[in-house]
Amino acid sequence: MTFTTTTPRGARRAVLGVALVGALALGACSSGGGGSAAGDDAIELTLATSAIAGTPNAAAQDWFLDAVEEATDGSVTFDRTAPESICTAAEIVECLRDGRADVGVTIPDYTPQYFPTVSVVGIPFVGQNSAAITASLYDLHTQDEQAVALMERNGLHYVSAWPVGRLLLGTDAPVESIADLQGISARASGPVVQQVLSDAGMSITAVTASESYEAVERGVIDGVGGAIDFAVNYRIMELLPYWTDPGIGQYSTFGMWFSADAWERLSAEQQEAVTAVEEEFNEGAAVEAFNDQAATQCDAMLEATTVDDLTAWSEDATEEWIDQVGDSAREAWTTVAADFGLEDPDSLLDAYEASLDEHAELEYVDATSSCVEAFATR
Structure with missing residues (x-):
């Protein structure tokens, strides 16, 4: 597909x-007309x-x-x-x-x-x-x-x-592995992602996207976890020079x-x-x-003098994090989902993953991954 x-x-x-x-016109005719151009x-x-x-x-x-x-x-x-x-x-x-x-x-x-x-x-x-x-x-x-x-x-x-979009980490120093996450204070959204980042040693604050620039500028946080529009459209690339894709994916x-x-x-x-x-x-x-x-966001990052690099973690570094997380993220989601009123989170997760398999052949080229490649060859 x-x-x-x-x-x-x-x-x-x-x-x-x-x-x-046609349906609206028939309705207008049956009532003697007089409706607006879009119908009654x-x-x-x-x-x-x-x-x-x-x-x-x-x-x-x-x-x-x-x-x-x-x-x-x-x-x-x-x-x-x-x-x-x-x-x-x-x-x-x-x-x-x-x-x-x-x-x-x-x-x-x-x-x-x-x-x-x-x-x-x-x-x-x-x-x-x-x-x-x-x-x-x-x-x-x-x-x-x-x-x-x-x-x-x-x-x-x-x-x-x-x-x-794929989760990027924006920081003031390069981040290439789990070890580099220790002690970084950052914003991120989503209860499971927040927990995973916290377990990796980050200090997570619940700040919305529109509040993130000020939070970084004032030193409330020293990094962000978010999609590429955090760097470009929310202008945080003016404040944080290093951006990396740790392999979490869509979040x-x-x-x-x-x-x-x-x-x-x-x-x-x-x-x-x-x-x-x-x-x-x-x-x-x-x-x-x-x-x-x-696709236009990548051009903005490439042209920004405040951005030193946009990278992706090595497969080994991502695999290390996957191994560390194990089944804990799935378990965390089922707990959160049950707390928020789902009677059978496990069956919904099964249905979601089955649907992902069904739609796996949908063509998709990720703009963020393409941008990482562009930075590697600039």
């Missing part, structure tokens, strides 16, 4: 858009997001919003508020639950009590293929009884969760949801059109949009 199909991108959305327009079902939904402009996560978000507006012929539109202007990154899910926003985009790990089914991505060294992870999480949240029930309890309609996600109330306000035809966009998004479009934007 690959990203490429014989159907041109957007064709399915176009067909659904035509069908939706036209609705504007308020977006609350923490994805800042220019990041790969914003590119993925905007692809979905644009595709929904196209597929519904404008009967569903979005008030695209500025990042964190309505709610901070850690509050966005609460904004959906209390009605301040209709659609939310943020990092689920900031409110892990609502998303133990998504935090499975945080088990280190398990997930490397971002496309397979995105598709597998969609499978879980549309097919697995526990995951579906959890979203219903949260008052959310699941759209997607896509990995934020966290950005998520997108409708509030249950907003979803129910959509007509049946609109829901059908949005669901088709969701499927396309999770089958590859999200990661493709993400990677297209992520």
